[in-house]
Amino acid sequence: MRPVEEPKVGLVIVSHSEMLASGIAELATQMAPQVDVEAVGGTPDGGLGTDYDSVCAALVSADSGAGVVVLYDLGSAKMTAEMAVESADDPARFALVDAPVVEGAVAAAVASQGGAHLRDVAAAAVGASGEAPVQAAPARPALHLVTDPLSVEIELTNDVGLHARPAALLARTVAELDADVLVRYRDSEANAASVLALMGLGAPGGESVEVIATGKDAREAVRRIEELAERGFDD
Amino acid sequence: MGCTASDVIAALRAAAVVMAEHRDELVNLDRAIGDADHGENMRRGFTALLSKLDSSPPETPGAALKLLATTLISTVGGAAGPLYGTAFLRAATAVGDLAELDGAAVAKALHAALDGVVARGKAEVGDKTMVDALVPAVSAAEAAGGEVDAVLKAAADAAASGAESTVPLVARKGRASYLGERSAGHLDPGARSTSLLLRSFADSARVAR
Numbered sequence: 001m002r003p004v005e006e007p008k009v010g011l012v013i014v015s016h017s018e019m020l021a022s023g024i025a026e027l028a029t030q031m032a033p034q035v036d037v038e039a040v041g042g043t044p045d046g047g048l049g050t051d052y053d054s055v056c057a058a059l060v061s062a063d064s065g066a067g068v069v070v071l072y073d074l075g076s077a078k079m080t081a082e083m084a085v086e087s088a089d090d091p092a093r094f095a096l097v098d099a100p101v102v103e104g105a106v107a108a109a110v111a112s113q114g115g116a117h118l119r120d121v122a123a124a125a126v127g128a129s130g131e132a133p134v135q136a137a138p139a140r141p142a143l144h145l146v147t148d149p150l151s152v153e154i155e156l157t158n159d160v161g162l163h164a165r166p167a168a169l170l171a172r173t174v175a176e177l178d179a180d181v182l183v184r185y186r187d188s189e190a191n192a193a194s195v196l197a198l199m200g201l202g203a204p205g206g207e208s209v210e211v212i213a214t215g216k217d218a219r220e221a222v223r224r225i226e227e228l229a230e231r232g233f234d235d
Numbered sequence: 236m237g238c239t240a241s242d243v244i245a246a247l248r249a250a251a252v253v254m255a256e257h258r259d260e261l262v263n264l265d266r267a268i269g270d271a272d273h274g275e276n277m278r279r280g281f282t283a284l285l286s287k288l289d290s291s292p293p294e295t296p297g298a299a300l301k302l303l304a305t306t307l308i309s310t311v312g313g314a315a316g317p318l319y320g321t322a323f324l325r326a327a328t329a330v331g332d333l334a335e336l337d338g339a340a341v342a343k344a345l346h347a348a349l350d351g352v353v354a355r356g357k358a359e360v361g362d363k364t365m366v367d368a369l370v371p372a373v374s375a376a377e378a379a380g381g382e383v384d385a386v387l388k389a390a391a392d393a394a395a396s397g398a399e400s401t402v403p404l405v406a407r408k409g410r411a412s413y414l415g416e417r418s419a420g421h422l423d424p425g426a427r428s429t430s431l432l433l434r435s436f437a438d439s440a441r442v443a444r
Binding site: 043047082 | 276313314316321355356408
């Protein structure tokens, strides 16, 4: 039996296509097994389109008490989702986000898995747009300017390096901590809160990455990542 | 002479016939610059309305418009569902529980419908959408004054030329916007269905008078 946990933010993927919605849900769930990702796509007769009543039902079903982030693909999916949210008993429990639907779903699912609240899960989805690892000019305040960053070099002992599952594990490991964690590989940096950015580093097995952490829980973050790496990311 | 619940119901039944008759035309317009489902979506929505009108006839004009709105939202499947759904929902709210609509109430309902479409779809005049038919229709309806038939005739005439004006436009909203320059040279299906609906309502009002 699993220990009783805080409810996690649910996800609803609204697409014109049932296959597309299901595929995105499958991809997101792989990296966030405890998050309820509801796929809703197509019309009741199996055609392409969006069905208002199905979207309303999915919103209810995905809400386990922590709210729901809603992502959509094209035009009418957005409008149908908007109407469904507006007609919900408590629209504030639903965050409709304008984000790339695949990347946004994966980022939101991982954030939710890490225990993030509705607003932060929504922000993770929105932040997933154009999420290449930070190159020459970091968008966020450069961590080396912050006093006393903790820095440690970590060897990726597993075969695949920071690929999807290890990257998700790493992001999940630090998600609940009060720390800003940056992972540097060669000339690229990634925010450890972002699975996609971590994957974007392309750091293969056998290589080393630098982990730089600041904030109250910086030491704990580094400790957990070291432990994770020693276990070979459970691969 | 005003427009009662049974007048509105008769007008909606007539509009359902028009949508069925123009299904293929709208599908073909949508095939050129969209996803080829607009005609079928509108036909499906209005056909679903017919059975609901039979099973639970609305008792006020506003209730009839609201039934149309919720039916379109639930059954259309494409962008026309939320857009027309919001339009008729706002129109229903605008007329409230009036037992009879005069020309001014119809003009007010049209204006509310336009506001709903704009709020939902965020389109402006010139984007090659139903807004290009609806904006001139509302202006003409408000300028026309008079009885319901005069207001709706003015709206339908203006919507027809507004719809025609979409032909040379490059789409900036909706599925057609993905085509860029290639969307020019085609009549927008949403503007066309708006024009057809207003013409149908105007014809019903003329006959009722």
